Amino acid sequence: MENSAEDAEIVIIGGGICGLATALALHRKGIRSLVLERSDKLRATGAAIIMQANGWHALDQLGVASSLRHTAIPIQRGKTILLSEAEEEKETPLGTSKEFRCLKRADLIKAMANNLPVGTIRTSCQVLSIKLDPVTHFQHLTLSNGTILQAKAVIGCDGVNSIVASMVGLRPVRFLPLSTCVARGFTYYPDGHQFGAEFVMIIKDQVRLGRVPVSYNLVYWFVTRPSTNQDSTISKNPVLMRQSLMDSLKDFPAHTVEMIRNCDMNMLHLTDLKYRPPWDLLLDNFRRGTVTVAGDAMHGTGPFIAQGGAASIEDAIVLARCLAKKMHNNDANKRVQVEDNTLIEEAFDEYVKERRMRIFWLSLNSFLIGKKLDAQSLVVKVIILALIVVLFRDPDWHIHYQCGTL
Ligand SMILES: Cc1cc2nc3c(=O)[nH]c(=O)nc-3n(C[C@H](O)[C@H](O)[C@H](O)COP(=O)(O)OP(=O)(O)OC[C@H]3O[C@@H](n4cnc5c(N)ncnc54)[C@H](O)[C@@H]3O)c2cc1C
Incomplete structure (x- = not known):
């Protein structure tokens, strides 16, 4: 691997859903990036992912939605069956009123990776640490093979156990307090x-x-x-x-x-299941210098509303839009140079500002549903249910959201 500053204006750590979506969103805006993935190939752990309307909107912005639609049938309805003495079957919206499909994770990863310029993704590259060089103001990334790479900006898409999250000062993730x-x-x-x-x-x-x-x-x-x-x-x-x-x-x-x-x-x-408590998301810093986080590294949640992956793609769109706006160049055909640290910091701050409340409410909704499922006491269940009804009157609120255009 070369030790090259030009090759690494923006380094994205992690080649999962969020890392690839971020690289693709930046590419669509003419901003070059380099994705470092620690595994020897891109992984699709977890078989499949439910993608609801807000996720499809974000995939449309990335330009991969139409090909992905051919890989997964539209789900028309959802129902819940409660197995008790008297088997009870009830129709529930389950968010299927709008576009709802279940994608093979491998298809999603492949669709995004195939649309990136050759050389954007480097596998077998585990990042061990990131340090700011006080003289050049470049971030120095130390990789497990001993290479040191320089980058103007770093985006941590390295999942729920993110080293970048700890570096920007996020509180540690916890095991979901559910058994x-x-x-x-x-x-x-x-x-x-x-x-x-x-x-x-x-x-x-x-x-x-x-x-x-x-x-x-x-x-x-x-x-x-x-x-x-x-x-x-x-x-x-x-x-x-x-x-x-x-x-x-x-x-x-x-x-x-x-x-x-x-x-x-x-x-x-x-x-x-690991998660960041919703209340941490209200207060934590998501940026330090020219380093920020996205996806599960920022807001790992329980899977109870099936939104973590979709929210990660939303992050990617908003982040690329904010960066491109600051670079004063919306011409996707022109390569944008990332030159000014202040511009990057301002762009990251705008991104964090735009995402904070969205990810807080997603995380809180998922947390409360998880707690309700887990609660043993009827009283606790009723209290949590009341909270859910008051806070999330429309159970599909999260799928009506649109992250906007790239
Ligand atoms: C049981 C379950 C079901 C779910 N179902 C859904 C669903 O139906 N719909 C939905 O939208 N979401 C769902 N999610 C959430 C979704 O899977 C995640 O939000 C999404 O995968 C997060 O993507 P990510 O890229 O941020 O993180 P990850 O997928 O964890 O990717 C992180 C990547 O970073 C790499 N990496 C880590 N550390 C380093 C390092 N130091 N250097 C280099 N590379 C590194 C890892 O190898 C990995 O490839 C579910 C989650 C769970 C647990």
């Missing part, structure tokens, strides 16, 4: 499945199964269940993971257990 873990996976039906274009949640006590078709052959599912002491062992072994899920679903309809039995063992994933 819940989440498993996700795919099941392929060679002759087509019978689930139509419907998103279904089936709930029994503390176990919830969500099922969303990606196509007429492929179904994405997730299971939340109480964590156990064996989970760290189970999560490393797909056979144990599948068995533990089938055990958790023993009182569920037979076809759901079959779905897990026939799942793609290579795509199984079991994880604990």
Whole structure:
């Protein structure tokens, strides 16, 4: 790897959804960036991602929405089934009133990566530390292979355990105060499945199964269940993971257990949930000098409203727009030079200002829903429900948001 300042005006740390979206948004505005990803290839951990209307708006801005629409069927309706003595089925909006599709994460990653100029992404590049050179005012990034790279600006898209977040002074992430873990996976039906274009949640006590078709052959599912002491062992072994899920679903309809039995063992994933408390998002600094954060590094939340990925793409659009505005050049065909640190700092501040309340409310909504699901006491459940109703009268408020044009 070269040690080159020109090559690294803006360095993005992390080649996940947010890092790639940020690089693509900057590219669309004529701003060059370099993405450093620690893995040896771009990863798509977690099988699939639900993309709702606000996410599609952001993907439209990136110019990748139309090709992605060919990969995932539109979901027409959602319903919840409560398995109790008297099985109860109720139609719930589940956010499907507007565009709602379930994307394979690999398709999303590929669509963004393929639209970036060659050489934008460097894999096997783990960033260990970032230091400001007081003389040149460049950020010095030390990589795990010993290389030192200089950058005018750094955007940390390095996920929930972000080193950049700690560097800009964000408080550490915590484990979600819920005794819940989440498993996700795919099941392929060679002759087509019978689930139509419907998103279904089936709930029994503390176990919830969500099922969303990606196509007429492929179904994405997730299971939340109480964590156990064996989970760290189970999560490393797909056979144990599948068995533990089938055990958790023993009182569920037979076809759901079959779905897990026939799942793609290579795509199984079991994880604990980490988050930044919503109230931290109100107060924390998201910028230090010419370094800022986006995506889960900024606002990792529980997945209860399926918005973390979409919000990360919104971050990318807003960040690129703010930077481009400051560079006084909206001509996408012209390469913009990032020359003035003050301009970068002002752009990052505008970005943070625009994003702060959006990510606060998303995070609070997700947090309260998670707490309600987890609460054992009926009184606590009712109090949380009342809070949700008062604060989020429209349950689809988060999908009506539009991050604006690039
Ligand atoms: C169970 C679950 C279900 C979810 N479902 C949905 C959903 O349906 N819809 C939705 O919108 N969102 C969903 N989310 C949230 C969504 O997955 C995340 O918000 C999104 O993936 C965040 O992307 P990111 O790029 O910020 O972080 P990540 O995807 O974590 O990417 C970070 C990248 O940075 C790299 N990296 C880390 N450290 C370094 C370093 N030091 N140097 C170089 N590279 C580094 C990592 O290897 C990784 O590739 C869900 C989350 C969970 C946990």
